[in-house]
Structure formats: C-alpha cells, structure tokens
Amino acid sequence: MLPFALGLAAIGCGIGLGLIGFAAMNGMARQPEAIGKLQTPMLIALAFVELVFLLTVFVGAGSFKP
Numbered sequence: 001m002l003p004f005a006l007g008l009a010a011i012g013c014g015i016g017l018g019l020i021g022f023a024a025m026n027g028m029a030r031q032p033e034a035i036g037k038l039q040t041p042m043l044i045a046l047a048f049v050e051l052v053f054l055l056t057v058f059v060g061a062g063s064f065k066p
Contacts, residue, residue, distance in 0.1 A: 002064045006057060013053035020045050 024042040028035050 002060065005060060009053055009056040009060070013049055016049040017046060020049065 020042060024038055027038050
C-alpha cells in the first residue's frame with residue numbers, strides 16, 4: 001500500500017508544480033512588466049508543494065512497519 005500512496009503523492013506533486021508553472025508563465029506572457037512580482041510568489045508556492053511531497057515521503061515511509 002505504501003508504494004501506491006507514494007506514487008499518488010508524486011503524481012499530485014507533479015500536477016501541482018505543473019499548474020503553478022503554467023499559471024506563472026501565462027501571467028508573465030500577458031504582462032511582461034510584472035515578471036518580478038510574479039517570480040517570488042511562484043517560487044514560494046513551488047517550495048511549499050515540494051515540502052508537502054517531501055513530508056509525505058519521509059513521514060509516510062518512516063511510519064511504515066512491514
């Protein structure tokens with residue numbers, strides 16, 4: 001069950017990162033002068049999504065008892 005859960009977490013992380021990147025690139029393409037204002041929140045959001053994934057992997061794998 002653990003490999004399925006970790007795979008599901010990886011898929012969710014990939015989708016989340018893709019949506020964040022898509023929205024940021026879309027905003028930057030529409031308003032190139034706002035790139036500086038969009039880049040910082042985008043990187044913070046990417047870091048939070050990665051943090052949730054890493055916590056899932058380490059806490060999930062650490063709590064698994066065969």
